[in-house]
Amino acid sequence: MVVVVISLFLSFFANAGISSLEIYYKLGLKGHVNYNEFADAYIAYRADPKSDIMSVVDNTKPETENRLFIIDMKNQKVLYGMNLPRKKSDSSLELYHKLDLKDKLNYRVFAKAYDSFKSHSKIDILTVIDYTKPSSEKRLFVLDMKIHKLVFNTWVAHGTNSGGKFAENFSNVKSSRQTSLGVFITAETYYGKNGYSLKLDGKTPGVNDKARERYIVIHGADYASKPFLDKYGVLGTSWGCPALPVDLAKNVINTIKGGSVIYAHG
Secondary structure, eight states: OHHHHHHHHHHHHHHSSOOHHHHHHHTTOTTTSOHHHHHHHHHHHHHSOOSSEEEEEOTTSOTTSOOEEEEETTTTEEEEEEOOOOOOOOOHHHHHHHTTOTTTSOHHHHHHHHHHHHHHOSSSEEEEEETTSOTTSOOEEEEETTTTEEEEEEOOOOBGGGOSSSOOOBOOSTTOOOBOOEEEEEEEEEEETTEEEEEEEEOSTTTTTTTTTTTOEEEEEGGGSHHHHHHHSSOOOBSSSOEEEHHHHHHHHHHHTTTOEEEEEO
């Protein structure tokens, strides 16, 4: 009787009905394998289950740790985990061309942003803001570095005391109402006086590390939208925040929140 019950359960487990999250916990993978990496592998396994063995590569972990896991899906057992050297990463120039950024974003700016991405990012999204461009141009780029796709390219406003059409002055000082440059890491979202907003942590010492103290966040604003630009020829200005078009702000924030890199160049 026990054998029959177990067999029925394993058949159910292997063929349908149990979500990837349930399986993840049943296998005891929490703390060992990133859930998103497991879920991606499980989707691929379910699409073409040639055997009861599934492999998962956790690319969020350093190669000094176990990143390759071999799993017996029928018997709900992790057979072993092992170190796996990373593939040689693409050069910044190769990625620049794969992302089709020529004539959109200066290569040297992208290369600096990519260096920051490699050092700081927790997720495969990189945002680049090129403040050497006028506010009338689309100077914010959101890049999916995993699938090599330009997800968003839009306008972004700079601080009132940074300049008019061009941002020329930058600061890390509270109440300066100037934009900050450098590397930021996106953090948590909240609803404030400017609606749905995203907090940022500055990671460049002396350049933007007072971002939290200065309330430098990403939010939507009418003065960063196309109707304003069409009327005045330039965007309006913020109190130092990188403000986005209202109609895009929520989608951009939801794409980049939770640990991605923003590189602000000027």
